[in-house]
Amino acid sequence: MRRYLFAAGLIALASPAIANDELLCANRGAPTPDDAIAACARIIASGTQKGTALAQVHAFRAASHRRKKDTGRAIADLDAAIRLDPEYAFAYGGRGFAYIDTGEYRRAIADFTEAIRLNPNYAQFYHSRGLAWSFTGDHDRAIVDISEALRIDPSNALYLRSRALSHAAKSDFDRATPDLQPTISRGLKDGNELLRQYEQ
Secondary structure, eight states, X not given: OHHHHHHHHHHHHSOHHHHHHXXXXXXXXXXXXXXXXXXXXXXXXXXXXXXXXXXXXXXXXXXXXXHTTOHHHHHHHHHHHHHHOTTOHHHHHXXXXXXXXXXXXXXXXXXXXXHHHHOTTOHHHHHHHHHHHHHHTOHHXXXXXXXXXXXXXXXXXXXXXXXHHHHHHTTOHHHHHHHHHHHHHTTSSOHHHHHHHHHO
């Protein structure tokens, strides 16, 4: 929410051309990731944004690079965003996702940990770090983090499914099954099928 309110403030103060690019850069109405990337590049080249505002532009462009599976450019943009604003939690979170894409799970965990330090009430950071722990095989830590995400956002079916999978990876199906029931009722992938993947 902070991202979009901040972007809205930038748009309100910008010229019409820059305002349109702000929307496109944030992937609000951009037909393709390339269109969003081009809009972000125009904003950067214009020199109109500084500090946190410019960091946000780099973070938005990184998100579009990730949609194109161009992880190297995504990480480069997020590195730039963090240099511009070392307190920008979403840049660390975005880079954590990029490191998951590259299989660098320890780096992802470090970035999500920093994002949590900066914004400790944002559930997705805990969930994301939990996923990274699960990819390392540490399902106990994954469960702790995903449980914290659920404490903040208790009705999130995706978080419930993720915790169920970590329980199932430990063959703890008694705990996995209750977490999967809401995911079944809300139309996510059939929970019983997910459990069977771990029972085989």
